[in-house]
Amino acid sequence: MTGTLRIFGAPGRYIQGAGALAAMGETLRGVGSRTVLVADRAVLGLFGEAIVSACSGAGIRCEPLEFSGEITPEEVARLATLARHASPDFVIGCGGGRGVDAGKAVADALKCRVATIPTAASNDAPTSKIYVLYDSSHRLLRVGHMSSSPEVVVVDTEIVVTAPESLFTAGIGDAVVKKFEVAQCVASGGRNIFGASACRAAVALTELCYETLRKDAVAALAAVRQRRVTDEVERVVEATVLHSGLGFESGGLSISHAMTRGLSAVRGTRDALHGHQVAYALLVQLALERRSRAFVDDVLAFYAQVGLPASLGDIGLPDATAGEVDAIAAGTMTAPHARHFERELEARDIADAMRAVEAHGAR
Numbered sequence: 001m002t003g004t005l006r007i008f009g010a011p012g013r014y015i016q017g018a019g020a021l022a023a024m025g026e027t028l029r030g031v032g033s034r035t036v037l038v039a040d041r042a043v044l045g046l047f048g049e050a051i052v053s054a055c056s057g058a059g060i061r062c063e064p065l066e067f068s069g070e071i072t073p074e075e076v077a078r079l080a081t082l083a084r085h086a087s088p089d090f091v092i093g094c095g096g097g098r099g100v101d102a103g104k105a106v107a108d109a110l111k112c113r114v115a116t117i118p119t120a121a122s123n124d125a126p127t128s129k130i131y132v133l134y135d136s137s138h139r140l141l142r143v144g145h146m147s148s149s150p151e152v153v154v155v156d157t158e159i160v161v162t163a164p165e166s167l168f169t170a171g172i173g174d175a176v177v178k179k180f181e182v183a184q185c186v187a188s189g190g191r192n193i194f195g196a197s198a199c200r201a202a203v204a205l206t207e208l209c210y211e212t213l214r215k216d217a218v219a220a221l222a223a224v225r226q227r228r229v230t231d232e233v234e235r236v237v238e239a240t241v242l243h244s245g246l247g248f249e250s251g252g253l254s255i256s257h258a259m260t261r262g263l264s265a266v267r268g269t270r271d272a273l274h275g276h277q278v279a280y281a282l283l284v285q286l287a288l289e290r291r292s293r294a295f296v297d298d299v300l301a302f303y304a305q306v307g308l309p310a311s312l313g314d315i316g317l318p319d320a321t322a323g324e325v326d327a328i329a330a331g332t333m334t335a336p337h338a339r340h341f342e343r344e345l346e347a348r349d350i351a352d353a354m355r356a357v358e359a360h361g362a363r
């Protein structure tokens, strides 16, 4: 019904930079005076004290809640029960990806607002209203939607550069695909995550995102290896967290993200990082778009520079059987985003494109 409306959603406030964590208290005070901090044991050990002290400096009472590491409905219910005792005005979700999502899930259960603090720039979950629930065998169960976007997003670049390099690369992968997915979603009349059409602002953000990555990602990665925060790091983190997140949520998704349904269900690829899965899947999308060899070679040259995958072997499945390729293709078609494409696709088309990607890489 909202397909004819254009909707653009975004966090209330986005704060990024070296020392952002220590400086966030003022902004959080505008959200409330009581909060719970949802994070796993490792993250609590590393950053729990700093977060509690940034809160208390601004007169906010913050109670840490240890998250088990798996976002199952049972774990969310357990955390929500504990959180209710603290009657928070808002929830803080902190971590590499799951901690942020766990915070969103708890906030959704309590129907209160959320602030997110990513400890790695490995994906764009911090800015979006959605979170993913899994069953106890880590199979995707469902995507949850909070009623509103995160109230505050705090990205401390001094923290983000201390995360493993592969997580930074995964963030680049999650972001590099958005320009192509949003273009397909818009051109095919698909809906964004708000169930509406895209504003041009969302499209523009994904273009800025891609341009930034192509220009600055190599230098940013070199700085991250030395745990240094440079202008390139700041620009790339803004691209991977803010531009990418706003771009997909308000622009819509297509084949690259649809493929995570298939890739997460097969041995090997299921353990690859989300950003690496979608980066590989973009190559499949580009094959389906019938892009020229020169275009694909240019993208692959960038992938090689920043360590993104060029084949199934690079995401854990070097010896894929025909049955596994077909299973990934079939899984892909179960995602609603698979319909956001310039022509109607069948599982067979996905499988053929996957084979073309393997052949391209092997030539």
Ligand SMILES: [Zn+2]
Binding pocket: 123, 124, 174, 257, 274, 278
């Ligand atoms: Zn993603």
